[in-house]
Amino acid sequence: MKRSTILALLATVIISVAPVVRAAEDAKDKSAQTPKSERKQKQMPFRGKVGAVDKIAKTVTLEGKEKSRTFQVTSASKLTNEGKPAVMDDVAVGQTVGGLARQTAAGKLEIVTLNIGVKPGKTKDAEKKGEHR
Numbered sequence: 001m002k003r004s005t006i007l008a009l010l011a012t013v014i015i016s017v018a019p020v021v022r023a024a025e026d027a028k029d030k031s032a033q034t035p036k037s038e039r040k041q042k043q044m045p046f047r048g049k050v051g052a053v054d055k056i057a058k059t060v061t062l063e064g065k066e067k068s069r070t071f072q073v074t075s076a077s078k079l080t081n082e083g084k085p086a087v088m089d090d091v092a093v094g095q096t097v098g099g100l101a102r103q104t105a106a107g108k109l110e111i112v113t114l115n116i117g118v119k120p121g122k123t124k125d126a127e128k129k130g131e132h133r
Helices: 002-032 125-132
Strands: 043-054 059-062 069-072 078-081 096-103 109-116
Touching: 043 069
Parallel strands: 069 109, 078 109
Antiparallel strands: 043 059, 043 096, 059 069, 096 109
16 A cells, blocks of 8 residues: 555656756746847847948948948848938938948847838928928
8 A cells, every 4th residue: 555655646746847857948948049138130220321321342431420230231121212212322422321321249240131222201390490480
């Protein structure tokens, strides 16, 4: 009788411990995979005046108060000029641009979207004031 009770208790312990061990192993496997921050890259907005364009290297440099920032244009980048599709040749020094960029693992900034000029339907503040008077 004691023997069957001990065997039953032992079997219960083994059965209840197996899922816990399996769950712990799964947690280790998940933590060994890429961290959450690396899976989804953060996108950051940018806006500024174009200081330089390198069409061979496919980069756009924006002037800054303290330092300039260089952005890489890729085949996945979406370029628009006043709301219409654009190409790298449409980007010129002195233009105001804005958009979204993401930082690569190497620390470079890649353009996700680049908007050249004013969006359609939006006018300068001075023009708005003149129309309302």
